[in-house]
Amino acid sequence: MSKAHVYKRDHINTDEIIPARYLNTDNEKELAAHCMEDLDNDFVKKVQPDDCIVAGDDFGCGSSREHAVWALRGAGVKTVIAKTFARIFYRNAINNGFYLIESDDALGKIKDGDELDIDFKSGLIKNTTSGIDITFNPLPDFALDIINDGGLLEHITKKG
Template structure:
């Protein structure tokens, strides 16, 4: 059963999720070592695979780095639930097959360490300690498909149209800079 980690403050930015000084890699397991480091130094010691973060409004504001999603996912977090998200963080979550669930009242419904049950199809989360059930904004089917595939790139590999025919790659635009006359060697 997922355990909840509560970060109740609004406007937790991507520099707090993964500090810029650690952006020397894109490997999730390496980034995971520093997840939430500047907010809570002991977070990575407590988090277990499958855990959930409950956060305040505008989670993921700031820089548009995908590393913020990768660090949390690498640490084992399966979802972040907040009243709302910075739009770029929300889109990065979808693109990376990571759940960012919008739910009013979520911060007041959980204490750090509570266990939760998430019903994705039903759009609800239950605090198993108190029995309180909250509804979250349903995840669009497309986002669930991307999440099931493991991310946007994985989804596109499964849904990509047939490869372009060779003659399309020989088009004038490919040879001479998008339709502009190319240089000819004399």
């Protein structure tokens, strides 16, 4: 079960997810301590393991810093549900075996604090707080192959 942290915002960028003043480290725990700091200073206090973020369009725009994915993962975030994702962030997430969900409906059907039961393979979000089901298109096969292998480097190592 995932608790939703809803941000009714478009263009949540990597500077907000992990400000560059913390990029002097790539330690996931240190990054996680500052996750979403410039957007929501209380985020790291609220977030629990397996929680998810729900947002609008263009999530993860800006810098190519993979530190954004590591900060979210390190803070316990299991997935991000957004209308659309910026492409480098999207790629970085897949390369780290981190699921993303693209959904036009989620932002309108999920409230902050709702409990979600997510099936990534069939493409179903059960909002157990409201009782509303939301379907989504699962990630494409090539992306699922990378995620199932545990990330890009594991995937190419396996391929030889």
